[in-house]
Amino acid sequence: MWRRFTSLPLFFSHLQQVRRADELKICQAFCTEIVKPPVEGESNSRRNIPFVAFVLGGPGSGKGTQCLKIAETFGFDHIGAGDLLRKEMHSDSENGAMIQKLMKEGSIAPSEVTVKLIKKAIESAENRKFLIDGFPRSEENRVAYERIIGAEPNFVLFFDCPEEVMVKRVLNRNEGRVDDNEHTVKERLKVYKAITLPVANHYAKKGKLYKVDGTGTQEEIFERVRPIFASLRLST
């Protein structure tokens, strides 16, 4: 079972029984009984490890949109893994062509490339609270991040959204992206279900996954997200 927060009282008092997403048939998911608000551990501040929330969900589930609201309301820096890769793709970097090809196919870029970009973004920021949006997309990404950064995320926010809603949003996104087309979105959904969902499951088993209903208006969704961040007790 995964966690789903719809309101502050629910967040603190009890876990709502959650239906298991169809996609999760491919993997087992567990959740601890007691919901504790994620707190920055002492070890985090002592070792100067940043406070990190990964933000996951399918393409078009609203990760980027909600990250902007969270960042603005709660003072987080928003690191979009896809945004970093797109910037790299449009630069003269040796990886540009490779990233463009992978994105167009709906595949995942090599972990070393993405983690290096994320590390640089963390290190160059003054802030110590980060939303890492759209990453890790694979178990390999996750392991590489934890090895290179030397820490697990503090928690993981997951947007749960039906496929047809996600596809509709992606096809209306209109940002000129190489991957926002019918063919690539189908591929991305396959990759998401087979390779990214197991990462979410990994964190669910560790009691670190906070699942939010990603349907409705942007404002309605943010009201589901707000209590999670409002309950954080951060020293930064």
Ligand SMILES: Nc1ncnc2c1ncn2[C@@H]1O[C@H](COP(=O)(O)OP(=O)(O)O)[C@@H](O)[C@H]1O
């Ligand atoms: N709740 C919502 N209802 C309708 N459209 C939305 C909603 N949230 C986001 N969108 C739009 O859907 C598209 C995908 O949202 P985005 O935040 O980019 O998702 P993701 O980062 O998960 O791919 C964007 O054009 C965005 O403006």
Ligand SMILES: O=c1ccn([C@@H]2O[C@H](COP(=O)(O)OP(=O)(O)O)[C@@H](O)[C@H]2O)c(=O)[nH]1
């Ligand atoms: O950690 C990441 C994040 C993104 N991508 C690539 O970038 C694309 C777009 O990612 P983004 O997070 O921007 O898409 P979203 O899910 O927000 O639509 C993905 O399909 C992948 O090809 C990747 O390889 N690794």
Ligand SMILES: [Mg+2]
């Ligand atoms: Mg996005």
